[in-house]
Amino acid sequence: MRAALWLLALFAVAAAVALFAGNNQGTITVFWPPWRVDLSLNLVLVILLTLFVLLHAALRALAALFSLPTQARQWRMQQKERMLHSALLDAMVQLISGRFSRARKAAQAALTQEKTLAALGASLPQAQQVRVLSHLLAAESAQALQDRPARDAHLQQALNESADRNLLASPETREGVQLRAARWALEDRDPAAALARLEELPQGAQRRTLALRLRLRLKAARQDRRTLEALETARLLAKHRAFSEAAAQSIVRGLATELLSGAHDPAQLLRAWSELETVEREMPEVAIHAAQRMVLLKGDLPVARNWLLPAWERMVSLPRGLGDALRVKLALALEAGLDSVDADWLARIESAQRNNPRDANLQYLAGMACMKRQLWGKAQQLLSQAGMGLQDPELYRRAWLALAQLAEDRGDAEQAALAWRNAAQIDNHPVSLR
Structure with missing residues (x-):
């Protein structure tokens, strides 16, 4: 359709030119003493059009000729910029593929290319971000190679490059560097440094990265043996569903048990028990472990039996509600306090055994x-x-x-x-x- 329209337009133009040129009797006389030159109007128009075309072509040729140095410079800049991005991508690929030495060399090559571009006067819009990412990749590779001096040097350079928030196109880049620094501190078994890095994050970043920050805080607190802080962090992670329900229960249960194990006398054990939430106290593993600690510390055995009551009721009402190992631990924990057991507990034991006469644990x-x-x-x-x-x-x-x-x-x-x-x-x- 478009070809047909163009053909019709071409015929129309040809017809208009033929009508104008065919009946045009005008002439133009040029006096150049002692000569007189008579030219038809059509010929003059053709000559003028030809001169215009030739002049335009000559100007374009001159412009192209004079722009060759600029184009060559731009081509060189473009090649260097491509090499810069290629080195940066190569560093990422080498890092995720486990070739850490090559990744560090590629990151350093990217830094060299960026410096070359800056020396030639070509400023990239993302130059600062490129430098930060290059230093971060080099630091990550050095961390994998256990080269801590090189890691710390690149980390400090990345932090220095991202210090000016007015120039940084993406403030999240600095926050990412700080989070990586916190992870490295955890890998180095330095929880205090990890917590300090997390505290440096701005409030906005702390809200956005709440789950990740809490995970790091949980690891740092556990490494630093701050069990209560770790337990509170695990509760927050469970609340925000950072783990599956089963994983969250397992982590909270383990930390609650660890908190109880840290008590070295009955008073400390009571304080640790008071720090637990109701849901945690009703966990059979936690309650049984608390009762065992009370027996071991020669504390108040009636209090320990009260702790065991939810687990006991669960075992009696749901014979398969507790595993075999927990049933044995519950029986041993109750046996340890049978010398001072009251009538209520004797009635509970007798009733449970009578209702489940084939249960060997209850018989025992x-x-x-x-x-x-x-x-x-x-x-x-x-x-x-x-x-x-x-x-x-x-x-x-x-x-x-x-x-x-x-x-x-x-x-x-x-x-x-x-x-x-x-x-x-x-x-x-x-x-x-x-």
Whole structure:
């Protein structure tokens, strides 16, 4: 369609020119003494048009000739700029591919090309950002090569280059450098330096990078053995869903257990327990570990049993709610305080065993409670049943030791010897997976 329109337009122009030139009788007389030259108007117009075209072509040729030095300079600048970006990209590729020496050389080549461009008077719009990124890549490569002096030198140069926020096109570049510095401090096991780097971030960056900053703070606090601060940070990360639900629970549970393990007397243990939130206190692993610490520190055993109550209720209501290892730990923690157990707990143990008569762990716990209360016959019955069904080697050994003691107290040497032998054969007993 366009070709047809152009053809029609060309025919129209040709027709107009033919009509104008065919009937044009005008002449132009040029007097050049002693000559007189008569020229047709059409010829003069053609000559003028030809002269205009020739003059225009000559001016264009002269302009191109005089612009050759400028074009050559621009071509050289363009080549150097391409080499600069190529070196920068090569540094990134070499870094992610694990070739750290090559990555550092490529980053240094990019810096050299940028300096050459600046010396030639060609200022890139992103020159400062290019320098910062080049120093950052060189520092990252030096960190991977364990060349800390070179890393610190490039890091300081990157921070110096990004110090002027008026010139920096992207303020996030400096924030990225500071975050990388915090990570390197963590890799060097220097949590104090990592926390100091994080504190240097502006408030806006702290809000934008909250999850990443909290992750770094969590690692730094754990390395610095600041368990309570690490636990508070993990709670914030769980709140902002920086981890999956299972991972968040695992991290919080581990930190809560570590906080309780740091207590060296009952008072410290009570303070550590008070720092935990209700959800954390109801975690069976945390409650059982707290009770075990209280027993180990010879603290208030009724308080420890109160801590165990949620885990106990969960085990009783949901037989599969606790794993085998936790059920064993819960039984051992309760057994440690059976000498001072109250009537409520005795009723709970008896009721749970009666409702689950085939549970060997409950049989063992009820049998030990009866033994503490000098109910010898019932204790022997329950412990004998438990000894046949227990899978945990520690409970198995304890059950047969208790049966041996009962047999010796009533003077039954044969049964005592059998019980001692069963307790000694613990290595041949099947062990459950913990």
